[in-house]
Amino acid sequence: MYKSIEIDNYAAYEPYISSYTMSVHYNQHYKKYLNNLNNLLSKYNFDYSKEELVKNIDVFPIEERANILFNLGGVLNHELFFNILGSGPISDELNDKLIEDFGSFDNFKNEFIRQANLLVGSGYTFLVLNKEKKLEIINIVNQDTPYSYGLIPIMNLDLWEHAYYLDYQSDRKTYINNFFSIIDFSKVSSNYEKEI
Numbered sequence: 001m002y003k004s005i006e007i008d009n010y011a012a013y014e015p016y017i018s019s020y021t022m023s024v025h026y027n028q029h030y031k032k033y034l035n036n037l038n039n040l041l042s043k044y045n046f047d048y049s050k051e052e053l054v055k056n057i058d059v060f061p062i063e064e065r066a067n068i069l070f071n072l073g074g075v076l077n078h079e080l081f082f083n084i085l086g087s088g089p090i091s092d093e094l095n096d097k098l099i100e101d102f103g104s105f106d107n108f109k110n111e112f113i114r115q116a117n118l119l120v121g122s123g124y125t126f127l128v129l130n131k132e133k134k135l136e137i138i139n140i141v142n143q144d145t146p147y148s149y150g151l152i153p154i155m156n157l158d159l160w161e162h163a164y165y166l167d168y169q170s171d172r173k174t175y176i177n178n179f180f181s182i183i184d185f186s187k188v189s190s191n192y193e194k195e196i
């Protein structure tokens, strides 16, 4: 039984993400993935972390894997997204790595925004660490998780309509640009540093 993460202030990301959107996103969408996942797993006994569960999905009957993975991805992806929202400084380690892999912080930011605008349908843009320990920006559809591809997620932007539609309607472009005003780069930095 996986426990829910907590969000103590839905209004913390105003005016870029409204308190109403945060409340609906957390209470209705995230909690639904978590409840579905816990229900699907309730008949099994295991002590995998969620990340290990992705890698060991083949311990479950084949007909249940897609549903488990969809809800597990929904939980992991939302927990990462809610985790990196806020404000906080980037570490020297991550800043140096972004310069090494993208040329500059601005190049990284522009490439992240460019990729996010290219995503078609529901999904996420991710900053991930690949097997060669290089940072990459990728788009992921639906609730797939980078762990399924041997990639470690460092930060992500939720591009499902439920993440922005109440505040921006069809203006996804502005939502994407505003995202960079509400990222806690100290959290992104720790996500990176614990993997190197």
Ligand SMILES: [Fe+2]
Pocket: 025, 029, 078, 158, 160, 162, 163
């Ligand atoms: Fe979402």
